Amino acid sequence: MTNLRRAGALTALLASTALVLTACSSDPEPSTEPTSGATGGTESEAPNAEPVTLTWWHNGVAGDNGENSLGDYWDKVAADYTAEHPNVTINIEQIQNEDLQRTRIPTALQSGDAPDIFQQWGGGEMAAQADAGYLMDLSESNAEDVTKLGGAVAPWQVGDKTYGLPFQFAVEGVWYRPSLFEQAGITAVPTTMGELDDAVQKLKDADIIPIAVGAGDKWPAAHWWYNFALRSCSQEALNAGTGSFDFSDPCWVDAGEQLQAMIDTEPFQDQFTSTVAQTGATSSAGLVATGKAAMELMGQWNYFVYEGFTDGTDEGKAALHEDLDWFPMPATTGGAGDPTAALGGGDGFSCYVDAPPECADFLSYIVSDDVQAGFAEAVGGMPVAPAAASSIESPVLSKLSSVAGDAGYVQLWLDTAFGPNVGGAMNDGIVAMFAGQGSSQDIVDAMTAAAATS
Amino acid sequence: MTALEASGVDQGSAVDAKASAAGPRPMTPVTNHKRRDTIRKWGEITLFVGPALVLFLTFVVYPVVSAARYSFYKWNGVSQFSDAQYIGFENYARALFGGTDPDLKQAFTTQYSQPFWDALGHNFAIIGLSMVVQLPLALLIALTLNRKFPGRSSVRVIMFAPYVLSEVIAGVMWLIIFDPNGIATDFMHSIGLNPPAGGWLEDQTWAFWVVFFVITWKYIGLAIILFLAGLSGVPEDLQEAASIDGASWWQIQWRINIPLIGPTIRIWAFLSIIGSIQLFDMVWVLNQGGTTGQYSTIATYMMQIGFFRSDWGYGSAIAVIMFFISFVIAIAYMLVVLRNDNTDRVRKAR
Numbered sequence: 001m002t003n004l005r006r007a008g009a010l011t012a013l014l015a016s017t018a019l020v021l022t023a024c025s026s027d028p029e030p031s032t033e034p035t036s037g038a039t040g041g042t043e044s045e046a047p048n049a050e051p052v053t054l055t056w057w058h059n060g061v062a063g064d065n066g067e068n069s070l071g072d073y074w075d076k077v078a079a080d081y082t083a084e085h086p087n088v089t090i091n092i093e094q095i096q097n098e099d100l101q102r103t104r105i106p107t108a109l110q111s112g113d114a115p116d117i118f119q120q121w122g123g124g125e126m127a128a129q130a131d132a133g134y135l136m137d138l139s140e141s142n143a144e145d146v147t148k149l150g151g152a153v154a155p156w157q158v159g160d161k162t163y164g165l166p167f168q169f170a171v172e173g174v175w176y177r178p179s180l181f182e183q184a185g186i187t188a189v190p191t192t193m194g195e196l197d198d199a200v201q202k203l204k205d206a207d208i209i210p211i212a213v214g215a216g217d218k219w220p221a222a223h224w225w226y227n228f229a230l231r232s233c234s235q236e237a238l239n240a241g242t243g244s245f246d247f248s249d250p251c252w253v254d255a256g257e258q259l260q261a262m263i264d265t266e267p268f269q270d271q272f273t274s275t276v277a278q279t280g281a282t283s284s285a286g287l288v289a290t291g292k293a294a295m296e297l298m299g300q301w302n303y304f305v306y307e308g309f310t311d312g313t314d315e316g317k318a319a320l321h322e323d324l325d326w327f328p329m330p331a332t333t334g335g336a337g338d339p340t341a342a343l344g345g346g347d348g349f350s351c352y353v354d355a356p357p358e359c360a361d362f363l364s365y366i367v368s369d370d371v372q373a374g375f376a377e378a379v380g381g382m383p384v385a386p387a388a389a390s391s392i393e394s395p396v397l398s399k400l401s402s403v404a405g406d407a408g409y410v411q412l413w414l415d416t417a418f419g420p421n422v423g424g425a426m427n428d429g430i431v432a433m434f435a436g437q438g439s440s441q442d443i444v445d446a447m448t449a450a451a452a453t454s
Numbered sequence: 455m456t457a458l459e460a461s462g463v464d465q466g467s468a469v470d471a472k473a474s475a476a477g478p479r480p481m482t483p484v485t486n487h488k489r490r491d492t493i494r495k496w497g498e499i500t501l502f503v504g505p506a507l508v509l510f511l512t513f514v515v516y517p518v519v520s521a522a523r524y525s526f527y528k529w530n531g532v533s534q535f536s537d538a539q540y541i542g543f544e545n546y547a548r549a550l551f552g553g554t555d556p557d558l559k560q561a562f563t564t565q566y567s568q569p570f571w572d573a574l575g576h577n578f579a580i581i582g583l584s585m586v587v588q589l590p591l592a593l594l595i596a597l598t599l600n601r602k603f604p605g606r607s608s609v610r611v612i613m614f615a616p617y618v619l620s621e622v623i624a625g626v627m628w629l630i631i632f633d634p635n636g637i638a639t640d641f642m643h644s645i646g647l648n649p650p651a652g653g654w655l656e657d658q659t660w661a662f663w664v665v666f667f668v669i670t671w672k673y674i675g676l677a678i679i680l681f682l683a684g685l686s687g688v689p690e691d692l693q694e695a696a697s698i699d700g701a702s703w704w705q706i707q708w709r710i711n712i713p714l715i716g717p718t719i720r721i722w723a724f725l726s727i728i729g730s731i732q733l734f735d736m737v738w739v740l741n742q743g744g745t746t747g748q749y750s751t752i753a754t755y756m757m758q759i760g761f762f763r764s765d766w767g768y769g770s771a772i773a774v775i776m777f778f779i780s781f782v783i784a785i786a787y788m789l790v791v792l793r794n795d796n797t798d799r800v801r802k803a804r
Contacts, residue, residue, distance in 0.1 A: 102761065106531055125532070132533040216656070216741055271634035273745050274653030282635045421530065424763035425565065431745045435652065438746075442564075449561035453548075453765055454530055 049087040052356045055115040056090055057104065058349070059097040068094075073378045081365050088358050101125075109134045109352075116355035117362065120164035120348045122155030123412050124242070124419025129350070135163040136351035141360040145367050152384045155412040156348050165367050167375060169346030170300035170382040171404040172223065173328040180208050180294040189327040193262070196330045200267040203294050209269045212284035212293035214277030215434045219415060220284060221272070222430040223297055224262065225443070226343050226414045227329045229255035234336040235409060242417040245451035247444050251336060256433060256440020258332060263434065269293060273435050278305050285309070289320065297329070299345065300382050300400050326396050328403050338408035345413040346384065418447070425450035518777065524770035531766040538767070545771035566759075569747055570772070573755040574779075580666065580751075581730040585723065588670055592677035593719075597707050599678070600685045610682070617675035625739025628668050629655075655740050661748040665740055672736060673729070677722050684718030685711055717795040724787050731780050752776050 056078065060070030071094050078090040093115070095104055100119055108114040109129060120126055129135050139146070139162045146153050146162050156164035176189070181199070184206040190196040200210040215221035230238070233251035240246040269275065269287060276283045277298075285302055287293035289309035296302065306324060310316035331339045349366065351359035365371060372388035375381045382401060383389065389405075392398050404410060415423030429446035432438035525545050529538035547553045549570045552563030599610055616624060632638050632654035642649045650657035654664050688711055696706050712719075734753035737743050742758065743750030750758070752772065760769015 106764075109532070110535075128530060128532040132537070216745060218745060269634075271649075271651075271653035271656065273656040274632075274634050274741075280633070282633050420762065420764040424758075428746075435656065435658070435746045437658065445561055446565050449558065449565040450763070450765075452555075452558050452561070453528065453768065 051087050051089065052358045053089045053091060054117060054356070054359055054362060056092045057095055057100060057108075057115040057118040058092070059095060059100050059119050059347075061094045061096050069379045070381075073375060076378075077366065077371055077374075081362055085358070088362070090362070114352040114354075116352050116359045117349050118352070120156065120350035121416055122164060122166070122346070122348060123416035124423065125416070126156065126163055126350065127158045128419060130158045130161070130163045134353055136353050136355055136360065138162045138165065138351065138360055138363065141357070142364055145364050148386070149367060149384050150386070151410065152346065155346070155417070156350075164348045164350035165363050166346045166348035166384045167366055167372065168348075168381045169344060169384045169404070169410075170400055171328075171342035171344035171407060171410055172227075172297065172299040173326050173342075173400065173403065174295050174297050174330075175288060175302055175306070175324065175326050176295045177288065177291060177323055178325050179323045180206075180291065184208055184294070189325075190330045191327075192331050193258075193333065197265055200265055204266075209287060209293035211267045211269075211295045211297070212275070212287040213268045213272050213296070213434075214275050214284035215268075215273045215431055216275050217277045218427045218431045220277045220298070221434045222415065222427040223343070223413075225255055225259050225426075225430045225433075226411075227297070228258040228262075228332065229337075229414065230329075230341055230343055230411055231255075231332040231337040231339070232258065232335040235338065235341070237336070238411060242412075242414075245418070245422055245447070245454075247447050247451075252444045252447075253440045254335070256430075256443050259430070260433060260440060273431065278308075281309065300397060303394065303397060304380060321394070321396070324396065326399060340406065340408040342404060342407040342410050343413065344404060344410045345416055346382075419454070421454040422447050422450045521770040521773045521777075524767055525774050527767045529767045531764045541767070545768045546775070548768060549771055549775065566768070569750065569755060570752075572747055573743070573750040573752045576662065576749055577731050577733065577751050579662075580669065580733060581727050583666055584670075584726045584730060587666075588674055588677060588726070589719070589723070591670075592674050592681060592722075593712065595674075596678045596681035596685060597711065599682060600711075610679075613678050614675040616672050617679075619672075621672070621735035622739050624668075624672055625736050629740060632664065656744060656748065658746075658748060661744055665737060665749040668740065669733070669736060673726070677726070680718055680722050681715060684715030688714045720791055720795060724784075724792065727783060727787065728780055731776065731783065752779075 056074075058071075058074055060068060060072075060074050062068040062071065074092065078092060082088050082090055101121065105114070105118055108118075109132070114134065126135070139160070142162065142165060145165055149166065152166055152169040153162060156162060156166055180203065181189075184199070184202040186199045186202055188195075190199050203210040213221050213224070229252060232254040233241070233249060237249040237251050240249065241252070269284075269292075272284075275287075278285050280286055281290055284293070284296055285298075285305045286309055288296045288302075289306040298305075303324070306320060307317050310320050328342065349363055351363060367385055369385050369387040372383035372385035373391040376383045376388055376391035377393065380394065380397070382397065383391065389398075389401050392401055411417070415427055417423070418426060425446040426443060429438055429443035433440070433443060524535075524538075526540060526542060527535070527538040528541050528544075529535060544553060548562050548566050550567065552559045552567040555562075595613060599606060599613070630636055634653055638654055639649045650660040650664075652658060652661070655661050657664075692710050692714075693706050696710055701709070732753060733751045734757070737749060737751050737754050738757065740749075743754035747755070753776065756769050756772040756776065759765050760772065
């Protein structure tokens with residue numbers, strides 16, 4: 001009896017040990033086998049070239065409705081590439097955006113066993129990764145691509161070196177529902193803050209929420225401040241901020257003053273600090289999509305977020321698209337900023353420093369005109385390659401694309417540009433202002449203090 | 455069957471008894487026997503404790519030691535740790551009193567020290583409120599449920615249910631209830647009142663209390679079940695004797711039941727204090743401690759700064775401070791409050 005029990009316990013122990021061991025060893029195999037034949041960026045098309053495996057981490061995961069157009073498209077891109085390069089195998093891992101950015105990539109880089117090609121948002125975070133020596137310098141291998149893509153590559157560059165290439169870049173602006181504007185008697189879209197204030201008042205009079213903001217998620221609220229900073233600050237002042245965390249220019253405080261003035265007109269929905277951006281009908285996107293709120297400041301992705309609130313049928317989406325439009329951030333009075341400058345951001349990929357040279361070549365393939373055009377057609381993305389711009393099917397997204405093209409310059413999202421430490425302190429400070437708990441000086445103080453710790 | 459077997463005495467001990475009665479054995483066999491026993495004992499210890507110990511060392515001790523090491527560095531979590539700058543106790547100083555740099559003291563005090571003390575204050579407020587609100591409430595419910603009435607077990611199950619639910623599921627449920635357009639708002643409107651102006655979970659005055667309400671709802675079930683278990687151990691004869699002597703129900707509770715479940719109450723208080731210091735999941739699900747830290751706890755503050763702002767050295771310092779506070783409170787509580795209970799038990803066991 002005792003022996004039986006012991007045997008049982010032993011079996012259980014062995015079983016659990018085995019489980020633990022399997023869990024430990026379930027990581028994908030490291031695949032950074034160096035190849036001798038290929039040099040940076042050149043294609044190794046010889047059928048007998050040495051086999052290479054690339055691991056690829058991206059953020060194309062299935063949404064609530066189970067659809068994963070981005071993930072499916074990347075699968076196709078990888079399959080097309082490996083068909084042309086039989087010696088290359090690409091192992092894809094799809095990882096949710098925040099997990100990927102905050103947990104998986106930093107830990108993988110630390111461990112020294114990083115994926116060969118991975119999602120890269122550019123800005124301060126990428127600069128930190130480049131400083132630590134984690135990223136492959138693409139300046140030479142992908143020089144042609146950098147020239148072709150133009151200014152949009154800037155956030156993926158540190159100094160004169162390129163550490164990543166964007167496949168998507170877009171500016172933000174105000175999404176609005178024309179039918180609600182009509183209902184409130186607004187005849188033209190606001191082009192100045194004064195006109196925006198008038199529109200807000202008319203919408204309030206018509207019992208419509210003028211502007212929805214998902215301040216519960218912090219960054220959607222912070223983007224209003226970014227836009228005021230863009231209008232207040234000269235490009236030099238912005239560069240001093242993003243480059244050396246120098247926030248001594250009074251324009252940074254001025255941005256907060258303008259935001260405070262806007263908050264004081266009470267343009268937002270009730271309890272906006274309890275509102276999230278994208279989840280559920282009471283989120284800021286939900287309020288706009290269901291016709292309860294008239295406007296929302298957001299990037300191009302909200303076009304698809306709004307679609308998520310329709311019944312999913314083509315008719316439902318078409319009805320939404322007919323009553324959805326976009327205008328750029330209105331101009332402010334005064335300020336040293338370029339009135340045509342726009343705020344934007346995008347998605348790109350970097351190669352790990354030890355990745356085989358095929359990585360740079362594959363990256364080049366991702367930003368090639370055909371793949372970019374397919375990205376616009378299949379995913380509805382905003383391609384960076386100029387030749388692919390004509391593939392954007394939606395008229396409103398085309399409008400966004402042309403505004404980006406006409407912009408004096410495009411400033412990367414400030415939180416991305418500053419990196420998580422200063423950017424996070426900035427967002428927290430801005431939300432405190434939304435919650436009535438902080439002044440415009442407090443925001444700048446928070447950024448300065450955070451800069452001293454990084 | 456022998457007489458020995460019939461008497462229920464174990465064969466082995468009977469043999470030992472015989473052996474000792476027969477006087478000391480020759481030395482060598484005993485040593486062999488002992489050595490075999492020792493090897494066997496250590497073999498068993500290695501086999502059974504080893505795997506758990508390895509896991510404990512890998513996933514508990516190693517991270518704790520690493521955190522202590524990181525806390526002395528300025529490190530953003532991205533660069534190689536070997537490039538991180540050693541700054542001594544500066545991270546601790548920044549959290550506790552705004553650091554030692556006179557130029558930055560003002561900024562660090564408002565930006566780092568103040569939120570740290572706010573978060574710690576919330577933890578201690580929750581400890582205090584647990585003792586003042588949860589304890590009496592749980593006792594009252596436990597004493598009521600200890601009486602026999604129809605449907606008693608169903609009521610017990612309902613009371614305990616929230617504790618069994620996962621924190622995230624319960625948190626999401628309350629998020630939906632306290633949504634700006636959720637049923638809590640509708641309810642307030644229906645009785646002619648306005649919900650808190652900033653939102654249930656964001657209002658500067660009310661958010662903390664709303665969260666405390668949710669925490670109480672979530673964890674009171676454990677207190678009730680513990681107290682009921684304690685009460686079931688109180689002999690019924692005592693209560694019967696007291697009621698024969700003319701004691702009222704209330705007197706029986708106050709003078710017999712509550713004093714007799716004292717050890718249970720003290721253990722619950724211990725668990726509650728440690729739980730309050732480490733409180734994280736529920737607060738995190740309810741919007742990460744509030745957009746302006748209205749109900750941040752030291753654990754959510756650590757997560758916000760250390761993880762999301764990539765200020766790993768500072769975050770590690772917060773983690774070590776949290777560990778230290780839990781440790782000191784646990785030891786002090788053991789020594790001062792639980793000592794009597796433990797010695798009582800030891801005495802009884804003897």
